[in-house]
Amino acid sequence: xxxxxxxxxxxxxxxxxxxxxxxxxxxxxxxxxxxxxxxxxxxxxxxxxxxxxxxxxxxxxxxxxxxxxxxxxxxxxxxxxxxxxxxxxxxxxxxxxxxxxxxxxxxxxxxxxxxxxxxxxxxxxxxxxxxxxxxxxxxxxxxxxxxxxxxxxxxxxxxxxxxxxxxxxxxxxxxxxxxxxxxxxxxxxxxxxxxxxxxxxxxxxxxxxxxxxxxxxxxxxxxxxxxxxxxxxxxxxxxxxxxxxxxxxxxxxxxxxxxxxxxxxxxxxxxxxxxxxxxxxxxxxxxxxxxxxxxxxxxxxxxxxxxxxxxxxxxxxxxxxxxxxxxxxxxxxxxxxxxxxxxxxxxxxxxxxxxxxxxxxxxxxx
Numbered sequence: 001x002x003x004x005x006x007x008x009x010x011x012x013x014x015x016x017x018x019x020x021x022x023x024x025x026x027x028x029x030x031x032x033x034x035x036x037x038x039x040x041x042x043x044x045x046x047x048x049x050x051x052x053x054x055x056x057x058x059x060x061x062x063x064x065x066x067x068x069x070x071x072x073x074x075x076x077x078x079x080x081x082x083x084x085x086x087x088x089x090x091x092x093x094x095x096x097x098x099x100x101x102x103x104x105x106x107x108x109x110x111x112x113x114x115x116x117x118x119x120x121x122x123x124x125x126x127x128x129x130x131x132x133x134x135x136x137x138x139x140x141x142x143x144x145x146x147x148x149x150x151x152x153x154x155x156x157x158x159x160x161x162x163x164x165x166x167x168x169x170x171x172x173x174x175x176x177x178x179x180x181x182x183x184x185x186x187x188x189x190x191x192x193x194x195x196x197x198x199x200x201x202x203x204x205x206x207x208x209x210x211x212x213x214x215x216x217x218x219x220x221x222x223x224x225x226x227x228x229x230x231x232x233x234x235x236x237x238x239x240x241x242x243x244x245x246x247x248x249x250x251x252x253x254x255x256x257x258x259x260x261x262x263x264x265x266x267x268x269x270x271x272x273x274x275x276x277x278x279x280x281x282x283x284x285x286x287x288x289x290x291x292x293x294x295x296x297x298x299x300x301x302x303x304x305x306x307x308x309x310x311x312x313x314x315x316x317x318x319x320x321x322x323x324x325x326x327x328x329x330x331x332x333x334x335x336x337x338x339x340x341x342x343x344x345x346x347x348x349x350x351x352x353x354x355x356x357x358x359x360x361x362x363x364x365x366x
Contacts, residue, residue, distance in 0.1 A: 001333075001337065001340065001364060001366050002341065002342035003026055003364050004021075004026055004245075004342055004343070004344045005028070005029050005344065006029065006030040006032070006247070007029070007031065008034050008035075009031070009041060011036060011037075011040050011044055014040075014044040015044045015049075016048075017029065018044075018045035018048055018049045018054060019049060024353075024356075025357070025364075026360065027052060027053065028055060028085070029045055029054050029055070030055050030085075030087065031045065031055075031056055032058065033059055033060050038056040038057075038058075038059055039056065039059060039072050039076065042054045042080075043075075046080030046081075046083060046084065051083075053080075053083045053085055054080055054083055054084060055085025055087050055160070056088075057087040057089075057160075057162070057180055057245075058087045058089030058162045058180065059088055060090075060091045060096075061089060061114055062091065062096045062107075062110065062114075063091070063096065065114075065138065066114050069086070069114075069118055070118045070122060071149075073086045073157050074122065074125070075149075077154050077157040082154030082157075084157045085157065085158050085160060085178075086158065086159050088111070088114075088115070088159065088161055089162035089163075089180070090107045090162075090168070092278065105137075106137075107168065108165075108168045108170075108171050109137075111161065111168065112171045112175055113137050115159055115175040116135070116175055117135065117138045117140055118159065119156075120132075125151065126156065127151075131143040158243065159177050160172075160177060160178035160179060161175075161176040161178075161180065163179065163180075164182045164184070164185070164282065165278070165281065166193060169194055169197035169201070170200050170204075171201060172201060173197065173200065173201020173202045173205075173242070174201035174202065174204045177242065178243025178245060178341075179194070179242070179243070180245050181194065181244065181245060181246040182279070183248070183249060183269075183273070184270070184273035184274070184319070185246070185282055186282060186318050187336065188285060189285050190336070190339055193281070195244075195339060199239065243341050243342065244340050244341050244342075245340065245342045246336055246342075246343045247343065247344045248320070248332060248343060248345070249266050249269070249270070249320035249321065249346045249348075250262075250321050250345050250347055250359075251263050251266050252321075252322070252324065252325050253324075253351070253355075254324075254325065254355070258352075262347070263316060263322070265347075265348045265349030265350075266320050266347075266348055266349065267316060268307070268348070270311050271295050271307035271308045271310060272299070274292055275296045275299040277296065279292070280292040288315065291310065294310060295307050326358075328359050329358075329359050329366070333366045337366055343363065
């Protein structure tokens, strides 16, 4: 299992964050998109390191188009010497339409087409294929030598999609090289919803393997029961050659005071996610759908502390690994070791950095 670090920093802090992650033995670094462009941060992080992979978790896909994503990702693959991971997500409709002033419709279908368009552009540059992509949302039919960077000596960067719902998860299985699990997930949701949806998506893929960046979609569904050539399809099994990246919450500390502080921070973060209607299915699978409505009402009043109080111990222990530091790694492995291929420890609270090296080493050895 690969263990990554993560952060939301501006461009001036990206290189130092990456260098620190590399020095601490992490396998990769993910940068998110909030107040800063993660693609700029990744460029600086990649240029300032030599070993770790650097990726976006996430880049807002619908704020951009396939051509500028293809160009940026290709350049970042060059900067990092083959260490770039393109993580894409949709964001939600209000942000796309009101913050970015971009169109929103059929997000799963649009994301599928966007990734296939990026791949068509990369095929043009790397294989000399004519650029003739014509879709419902994107059309790319012009590429002259002046704008063609030519083959990338490090190959095409992997594309990972973020999602929660079954439709987007199935799209990730079909057209991406990996899946970015939302932090607001549970072992049960992962096994009963996420992995089967990824498997269904993989069953739609034929032709050249996704791992090379040459995915072709058939455009028609295979029978649900068909086995995947790429690996096991049952819930709980891993999809061979397909990356599943998780960010499990961890509540830990060396004494009761540290554990309590970690629990408070995590309850608040869980309450924030749980208040979002799009994430209700994760609660519903556990019979906690009504909690989403309660938290949503409180969020509209700005009652953030009160929201955290509604996350009881049962909910906390379902979403987070809770325990002393020497128990954390074994519990993560028990829950997710046969499903997730790489993880980022999600700790929405201040903690002593000396807590983590042994945990990271134990996970990497698993």
